[in-house]
Amino acid sequence: MPQVYLASSTAPVNIAVVKYWGKRDPVLNLPTNSSLSVTLSQEDLRAFTSVACSQDFPEDRMWLNGEERHVPADKRLVACLKALRALRQQVEDKDTSAPTLSRMCIQIASENNFPTAAGLASSAAGFAALVRAIADLYQLPQSAAELSRIARQGSGSACRSLFGGYVAWQMGSQDDGSDSMAVQVAPQEAWPQMRACILVASAQKKDVSSTAGMQHTVATSTLFAERVRQTVPDRMQAMTSAIEARDFAKFAEITMRDSNSFHAVCLDTYPPIFYMNDISRACVRLVEQMNAAAGATIAAYTYDAGPNTVVYYLEENEAKVLAYVKAAVSQGTQGMDSPQFSEVTPASDVQEA
Numbered sequence: 001m002p003q004v005y006l007a008s009s010t011a012p013v014n015i016a017v018v019k020y021w022g023k024r025d026p027v028l029n030l031p032t033n034s035s036l037s038v039t040l041s042q043e044d045l046r047a048f049t050s051v052a053c054s055q056d057f058p059e060d061r062m063w064l065n066g067e068e069r070h071v072p073a074d075k076r077l078v079a080c081l082k083a084l085r086a087l088r089q090q091v092e093d094k095d096t097s098a099p100t101l102s103r104m105c106i107q108i109a110s111e112n113n114f115p116t117a118a119g120l121a122s123s124a125a126g127f128a129a130l131v132r133a134i135a136d137l138y139q140l141p142q143s144a145a146e147l148s149r150i151a152r153q154g155s156g157s158a159c160r161s162l163f164g165g166y167v168a169w170q171m172g173s174q175d176d177g178s179d180s181m182a183v184q185v186a187p188q189e190a191w192p193q194m195r196a197c198i199l200v201a202s203a204q205k206k207d208v209s210s211t212a213g214m215q216h217t218v219a220t221s222t223l224f225a226e227r228v229r230q231t232v233p234d235r236m237q238a239m240t241s242a243i244e245a246r247d248f249a250k251f252a253e254i255t256m257r258d259s260n261s262f263h264a265v266c267l268d269t270y271p272p273i274f275y276m277n278d279i280s281r282a283c284v285r286l287v288e289q290m291n292a293a294a295g296a297t298i299a300a301y302t303y304d305a306g307p308n309t310v311v312y313y314l315e316e317n318e319a320k321v322l323a324y325v326k327a328a329v330s331q332g333t334q335g336m337d338s339p340q341f342s343e344v345t346p347a348s349d350v351q352e353a
């Protein structure tokens with residue numbers, strides 16, 4: 001009876017504080033700008049992926065949250081599988097006694113513990129967990145940074161979920177994408193007081209996918225060129241310095257400005273893309289009120305391709321920030337439907353190869 005080879009892995013969600021938005025090469029998934037994120041704790045939001053291969057499997061198959069996806073139709077998944085099999089082939093070429101897993105079909109089951117495609121970075125955690133699980137199954141010697149090049153082809157933001165702490169995706173300059181990968185800017189332990197909470201305004205699937213949205217922005221927004229030329233490169237440097245100096249006021253200002261800038265280029269896309277809604281805007285005001293009342297910047301908001309608010313703050317201000325958030329949630333934010341609230345913490349618990 002042919003043997004079945006198995007492996008499982010988890011990967012956490014990351015939330016960008018300098019946003020990735022725009023592709024210079026949609027096939028290799030190369031970005032128009034570098035980006036930087038904080039990886040959240042696996043306790044809170046994560047993808048869990050199990051993979052198996054066997055000579056008995058007649059075809060590649062994949063289930064996402066229990067629903068089967070047609071593998072050949074998913075070009076990004078196919079690209080990841082191809083790249084991982086090529087690396088396994090190198091292992092088998094070196095060690096001729098190693099089982100020929102690269103030639104076996106694979107079965108993949110992935111689950112998120114949060115809504116898929118609701119602007120909660122589900123593809124980031126999903127592809128990171130998938131690449132990590134297959135790399136473990138194939139016993140690949142590659143580092144997390146090297147594997148991030150493969151995860152990037154699944155979903156750009158996924159490359160950053162292979163690391164814990166504070167992570168940059170360096171856009172790179174090579175046409176083949178060989179230098180477009182994630183690196184850790186600082187481990188979580190370098191600034192362990194960072195906390196985050198999420199105000200979920202909607203857990204529904206977003207109207208415009210990130211992939212389609214950013215392609216339209218690149219093609220039609222005039223504001224976008226300036227963002228990519230100067231704004232983001234300057235912010236990458238300033239954000240790295242803020243993290244190294246543990247300067248929350250600076251971290252928060254750049255985070256909020258970059259979220260605003262990203263949503264501004266969405267609005268400057270023609271026709272415009274709206275990811276934030278009235279609840280999101282009320283949450284922006286809430287964070288501004290909190291900071292004004294504290295007389296200091298104690299909280300920062302950021303929005304991805306959806307209406308949900310991620311609020312970053314420091315442990316020392318947790319009581320103040322959560323009191324504000326909980327009051328707003330229970331009263332309804334400025335008369336609007338209440339968002340759901342959940343607390344999450346940034347994490348270090350990502351295995352690094």
Ligand code: DP6
Pocket residue numbers: 015016018019020021029035121123124154155156157158210211212303304305
């Ligand atoms: C707004 O990584 O989902 O969350 O590469 O097309 O899969 P694809 O896009 P994706 O885009 C994420 C965009 C963002 C900002 C960010 O995470 O940096």
